[in-house]
Structures are given as C-alpha cells and as structure tokens.
Amino acid sequence: MIKTKDLSFDYIRRDEEGNVESITRALDEVNISVKPGDFVAVLGANGSGKSTFAKHLDAILMPTEGSVYVNGMPTTDEDKLLDIRRTAGMVFQNPDNQIIGTIVEDDVGFGPENLGIPTEEIWERVDKALDRVGMTKYRCDSPNKLSGGQKQRVAIAGIMAMKPKCIILDEPTAMLDPVGRREVIKTAKELNEKEGVTVILITHYMEEVIEADRVIVMDAGKVVLEGTPRQIFSRVEQLKSFRLDVPQVTALAFELNKRGIPLPPGILTVKEFEEEYIKALSALEGDA
Amino acid sequence: MSIIFDHVTHKYEAGTTMEKPALKDINLVINDGEFIGLIGHTGSGKSTLIQHMNGLLKPTEGTVYVDGEDICGKGYSLKSLRSRVGLVFQYPEHQLFESSVLLDVEFGPKNMGLTQLEIQYRAFEALKSVGIGDDLIDASPFELSGGQKRRVAIAGVLAMKPKVLILDEPTAGLDPAGRDEILGLIRRIHEESGITVILVSHSMEDVANYVDRIIVMNDAKVVLEGPPKTVFANCDALESIGLSVPQVTRISADLKNLGLPVRPDSITIEEAADELAALYKRLH
Amino acid sequence: MIRDITIGQYYPENSIIHRLDPRVKLAGTLVFLVSLFLFKSFWGYIPAVIFLFTCIHLSKVPFKHIVKGLKAVVVLLSFTLLANIFFTKGTDLVFSWKFIKIYREGLEMAGFMAIRLTLLITGSSLMTYTTTPTKLTDGLERAFAPLKLFKAPVHEVATMMSIALRFIPVLLEETDKIMKAQQARGADFEEGGLIKRAKAMIPILIPLFISAFRRAGDLAMAMEVRCYHGGEGRTKMKPLKYKLRDLIAYLILAAYLAVVIFIGKKLH
Numbered sequence: 001m002i003k004t005k006d007l008s009f010d011y012i013r014r015d016e017e018g019n020v021e022s023i024t025r026a027l028d029e030v031n032i033s034v035k036p037g038d039f040v041a042v043l044g045a046n047g048s049g050k051s052t053f054a055k056h057l058d059a060i061l062m063p064t065e066g067s068v069y070v071n072g073m074p075t076t077d078e079d080k081l082l083d084i085r086r087t088a089g090m091v092f093q094n095p096d097n098q099i100i101g102t103i104v105e106d107d108v109g110f111g112p113e114n115l116g117i118p119t120e121e122i123w124e125r126v127d128k129a130l131d132r133v134g135m136t137k138y139r140c141d142s143p144n145k146l147s148g149g150q151k152q153r154v155a156i157a158g159i160m161a162m163k164p165k166c167i168i169l170d171e172p173t174a175m176l177d178p179v180g181r182r183e184v185i186k187t188a189k190e191l192n193e194k195e196g197v198t199v200i201l202i203t204h205y206m207e208e209v210i211e212a213d214r215v216i217v218m219d220a221g222k223v224v225l226e227g228t229p230r231q232i233f234s235r236v237e238q239l240k241s242f243r244l245d246v247p248q249v250t251a252l253a254f255e256l257n258k259r260g261i262p263l264p265p266g267i268l269t270v271k272e273f274e275e276e277y278i279k280a281l282s283a284l285e286g287d288a
Numbered sequence: 289m290s291i292i293f294d295h296v297t298h299k300y301e302a303g304t305t306m307e308k309p310a311l312k313d314i315n316l317v318i319n320d321g322e323f324i325g326l327i328g329h330t331g332s333g334k335s336t337l338i339q340h341m342n343g344l345l346k347p348t349e350g351t352v353y354v355d356g357e358d359i360c361g362k363g364y365s366l367k368s369l370r371s372r373v374g375l376v377f378q379y380p381e382h383q384l385f386e387s388s389v390l391l392d393v394e395f396g397p398k399n400m401g402l403t404q405l406e407i408q409y410r411a412f413e414a415l416k417s418v419g420i421g422d423d424l425i426d427a428s429p430f431e432l433s434g435g436q437k438r439r440v441a442i443a444g445v446l447a448m449k450p451k452v453l454i455l456d457e458p459t460a461g462l463d464p465a466g467r468d469e470i471l472g473l474i475r476r477i478h479e480e481s482g483i484t485v486i487l488v489s490h491s492m493e494d495v496a497n498y499v500d501r502i503i504v505m506n507d508a509k510v511v512l513e514g515p516p517k518t519v520f521a522n523c524d525a526l527e528s529i530g531l532s533v534p535q536v537t538r539i540s541a542d543l544k545n546l547g548l549p550v551r552p553d554s555i556t557i558e559e560a561a562d563e564l565a566a567l568y569k570r571l572h
Numbered sequence: 573m574i575r576d577i578t579i580g581q582y583y584p585e586n587s588i589i590h591r592l593d594p595r596v597k598l599a600g601t602l603v604f605l606v607s608l609f610l611f612k613s614f615w616g617y618i619p620a621v622i623f624l625f626t627c628i629h630l631s632k633v634p635f636k637h638i639v640k641g642l643k644a645v646v647v648l649l650s651f652t653l654l655a656n657i658f659f660t661k662g663t664d665l666v667f668s669w670k671f672i673k674i675y676r677e678g679l680e681m682a683g684f685m686a687i688r689l690t691l692l693i694t695g696s697s698l699m700t701y702t703t704t705p706t707k708l709t710d711g712l713e714r715a716f717a718p719l720k721l722f723k724a725p726v727h728e729v730a731t732m733m734s735i736a737l738r739f740i741p742v743l744l745e746e747t748d749k750i751m752k753a754q755q756a757r758g759a760d761f762e763e764g765g766l767i768k769r770a771k772a773m774i775p776i777l778i779p780l781f782i783s784a785f786r787r788a789g790d791l792a793m794a795m796e797v798r799c800y801h802g803g804e805g806r807t808k809m810k811p812l813k814y815k816l817r818d819l820i821a822y823l824i825l826a827a828y829l830a831v832v833i834f835i836g837k838k839l840h
Contacts, residue, residue, distance in 0.1 A: 109809035245464035399758030
C-alpha cells in the first residue's frame, strides 16, 4: 500500500538573500512498508520527524533523497498527484484549520466535488461518510459549534467521502481532550476493521497505539523500533530515552518485574495486569 | 492570598435567548500556598472558573473575594489584581509578540509600571526559573522550539511575581518528556516560592503526583473536592462523568474488591508497586 | 465582548427565504438597496419598511437577533447622525450655542440618513443571515460567470470569499482569547489617548497575524490533500437550479421595484 525507500528529507533554512543558513536532516533513510488493511501507529516525540514523514506519504513534501510509493505510484510523479491523494487521504492536527465548508455536509462534499464526482453520487458518498463517523445528526450544523472530537470526525468523513484506500492521521488527537481523543481513535479503528481501510496513525499518546497492529517508533528522523505494541512497550527504558513513555500499567508491571515478581513484559491494559498479577500470586500459593 | 467563591453563578450571554450557565452556584475556598488540581472535561466550566479569579470574567450572581476584598467592588483595581493572580492560558505561546524573548517577558512587569531595573531583574529571574538560558534571551521567540516557547510564555506571567499562579492545561500538545518537564517545573516553582498554584488539566494521572487538593468540575458545578486519595476513592463516580482515575488507582481498587489485602488508594506507580510487591513478598 | 458580534453570520433556520436561490437573494438585496436611494422623503420608506419586515418575518430570524447584530454598527450610525446634525446648513435655526448651530434641515437629514442606513444594513445582513457563505459565493460565482470570458478569476475570488467567511468566527474567538491573555499580563486597552491605544493593539495584532498565517498554511495543505485544484473539472454537491419559488420571488421583486418607482415619481 505504502512503501518508502531510503527516504531522507532536509529542511533548508535560508537567510534574506537566499543563501543557505542551515540544513537540518528531518528524516534519515526511512524504510517502511505498510500492507493493505494494516493499522500502523507511528510513535515519536515532538521533533522526531514523524509529521514530516506523514507529509511525505501524501505528496505534500517531496523527498530530498530516496522515494515514496503510494499504491505503486511514486509521489514525485506530478501526473499522478490527484490519484495519490485520492488513494491516501490525510487528516491533520488542528481541527479548526482543515474544515473548509461552513456547514458540516458541505465540508464533507468538498473532496468529491474536487474529484468531479456527479452530484447524485456526491450525496450518496456524503451520507455514507457521515454515517460511518457517526455525525449524521450534525450534518446541517456549523462546524464552529462542534467539539474538537466532532470536528476531527467531520474531517475524517471528508476524507472518507473520497473513498481512499488509506487514511493518514497526522496527530489527530494532539489538541483534543480525553473524550475527543477516544472518539477519534475509536472512529479510526472502526474504519479499519469494518471498511478495511489502511490506517496510519501518527501520535505521541501511548494509549492510542495499544490497538495498532504494528508500531513504528521514530527518533531524530530515524526509525528506531518496530514491532507489535507488546514488543514495543516491553522496552520501557528505551522508550524513555526517546522522550516517550509507556501506559501506567505497563510501567507498573515493569517496576514489579524489576523487584522480582514474574510478570510478562509489555502488559498493555488494566485487565491484563490484574489477571497476570493474580496468576503470579496463585502460582505462589500453588508452590506453598 | 486566599480566593473565595461565594455562591458564584456565571451565565454567558445572560438575558438573551442564547443564555447558558457556565458556573452554577460555586462555593470554593482556595487557601494561601495550596497546590490545586482543577479537573473536568471541555465545557465543564473550569476555564470560566479560573477567569473569575483575576477578574477577566465577572459573576452574574454571587461574589468573588480575593484577600477578603470583593473584586467587583467599586474602585477595586483589576490591573493590580491581575499582577497578583497570574493566569497562563492554554497554548500560551500563541500570545508571544515581541522581537526578543527578554522583551516579551518584560511585557507584564512593564504594564505594572515598575522601574526599568526592576523590570529587567524580574524578567531575567523568571527566565532563569523556567530554565531558559542566557543564550536564548535575545533570540526571537518565534525561532524557539514548542517546549521553549511555552516556557517563555510562562516566564512572562511569572515575571509579574504573582501570589497565585493559574495554568490552563500547561501540558497540552507536549510529548511525554515535555509534559514531565513542565509539570516538574511547576512543582519546583511551587516549592521554592510557596505561591498558590492552580493546575487545570483533564488528566488525573498528570495531577495525581503533584497536587495537595483536587477539585473536580462537571456540568458547571463542583462535584468532588479533596486530597487526591479521597477524590480517587470515587472511581466509579468519576468514570460515570467520563473522567478516568489513574490506572494504578483502578488496579488497587479492583484488587481490593477481589478480596486481596492491599490498600485501595494508591495513586502513583511507586505507591502501587510498593504495595503489590510487599503483598507478593509476604506470600512468598 | 468581541464574540458577540453576530452581524453577517449565517442563522440556521428552515424558512422560505433560506431556501430561495442565492441569486434571487442577491438580486433582491440589490433591488432593495436601489429602492432606498430612490426617495428623498420619509413617506417613501414605507414600502421599503413593509418589504423588509415581511422578509424578516418570512425568514424566521428572530427580530431580537437582528437588533443585536445592529449593535456592531452603532458607532457608524451615531457618527453619521451627529455629522448630519452638526454640519448640515439650512435656514431654520432650532438651536445655537457658541459656534454650534443646529438647523431643522440637519435634524431631518439625520433622521432620514439613520433610517436609510438602518434599512440598508438590516437588508443586506438579512441576506447573510439566511444564506450560507457557500451558497452565497456559489451565487456570486454564477452571477459573475460571464466575467470568466475576460479571464477574470471568478471561481478563485468566490472560493476566497467563502473561506474568509468561514474563518471570521474562528478569528474573532481567537482575538478574544489573545486579548484576555494579554490582559492577564496587565495590558490595558481602554486607557490613554489614541496613540497609546493604537500601540496597545500591537500585542493583539501580531499574535493574530501569526495565527492567521499559520491557519492559512494549514488550510492550504488540507485543501490540497482533498484534491483541490481550482475550478476546473469541479462538480457541485448543491448545484444552483431555479425552482418555481425562485421565479415567483423574481416576480415579486419586479412588482416591488415597480411600486417603488411609481411612488417615487408621485412624490416628486
């Protein structure tokens, strides 16, 4: 679905006369491949390059070196630009700055309008997209009246109406409260499971990546870890060195493990922890 | 410096068809030197509440007393109040406007009409306390990283030497390490200067480690109030209004309910780890 | 407070006026504005007032809401009023004190202008209350479509307008927030002379501009990823099509214009 090959990107800063002032390597030989139907989370601290990476997947930025393929199309191919963007849609961080329409349904229709879809089909797509994100009730409202989570769901619907194969969510929850965050992640998860849409979620919130099929950790422009959430979260100390964290339960299990209590690494949920802890205790009683 | 809310109600667009209450009959006492966590989700009224503390909003009904004085009284100087009750808004870096970090931090003290010497001294001191080094004070605030900008903005309020420091979601948008740094910074400021700190957040885990008292708001009212352990003892009540208790608190409560001899009110990872490790060792 | 400015913002309702084709409403507003300038006496405004109030009633926009919207232009109104009172020279002196002289003609003129301006502003804001910016710009785009022949960027201008309208409330809220943040740092926007006040705006304007630019950048990116590439090959979710009611509305407008012109001639 999406593949990057030795992707590198430099931010070049120029002074007023246009001379190069400084070059910062934001991405350094990133090699990633995402299969259709995957739910992949890209985890990284601020400044790790994760957003720069996301912007390459939708041909907003072009690689300095290396290449990016979306469904086999190289992003540098200008003739394929619209095809690439209708294959891989993108949702951004700030909910206010990506809604174009003044009422919800107009906004969702914006993408299909640009694609030249016939009017009747636009309506079908808008109806369906709003239904998928659970925003049908608000279709005639002004986006300004919605909560942050609802605005992001409208933005997702706007992308869904273009019928993409893949959705890239670039820190969609960074500006939301916990309720909004849950709404957005749940919506993304459902699209992935029910519609088979490939999801690439960029974030720095640990709780959000637990349900991903695969987690990619970035630091200083490089991919530093890759694996299932369980594998990633068993590396508590390494994650901390990347300015990241683990969920509280994972940290607790890690701490107990250090103190000699046999708990498996990479515990992700409260329920799992409780079961494992009780198992460890009953193993003791069994011994005694 | 104490802040007292006496039957405070605030309605937006009072008297119109669009009237909506944002605070309903709030009674609160905030004591000198306390470290308070104010929790609630968006729209619960917490932002409205803090804007009453420095007179940016006025009660529709009821009275707010700061140091025993009614802040809406005749002749009360709101300007002086605002230098004593410092308010750091959400995403405070969006209010930076000066050409250099130092000048921006000087904005507050300048408005207070202090001498140039005092202004500079306070700005330097504030920048130092938030960990902005001398190498950055002449830089344009717009060239700094996100985390640095936020520190500069906090310094801008600290430079007024407030007796009460209110921070509205100071960790919003920061990564985990950035979050810990800012929270650590706030704790240090509280410890060193002894000022009252009110930390507004929607994360229980963020405040559990730091504050003396938690005030929980929901639907324009204060619904729970007390030390973290007391508040978190109401796991289910909190979850019913969409707020979660720290995972470790949930775990200790659940294990207790299952009949294990553990304290149900651990609120930090260390506490819970001590408790659970001790139980394991006892059975060993 | 700045957030209270409601003039020009769409008021969602389901009324016959809301459902009319935006082109009809554009034409209607134009006819109404023209009708206001046809008279030079109070009586001439009676049909205009009746017409406007009928439209307001049909639109289901609460009268209170419209009055509230007018608050934003009170300064402009009182300025014109005072200018007319003090600077109109006439023959019938009603009041004089030192160099101030007020004539009956001035008072009449002021009353006249106040009515005209109020009607004018209410009339044009009724259009924006009942038409979403999207439809409004669609209407403008269609109305000015002939200009495309002369290579005028009609679609682009219409899109720009629609986005500007979408962001007005967002930026107003932002202004409010920045103002409060600077007030919390002791800024004072109400004290001092003109220069001092103008200077006090800098801490608001700079952050506001920066934020507007950031938003513009974000928005451009969001539009790009949603395949926006100008008006070429674009279809419409809500294409403008005249319905029977629009034709009837045109007829009513024509009738109104005829009545107004007739009365105007009679009165002169």
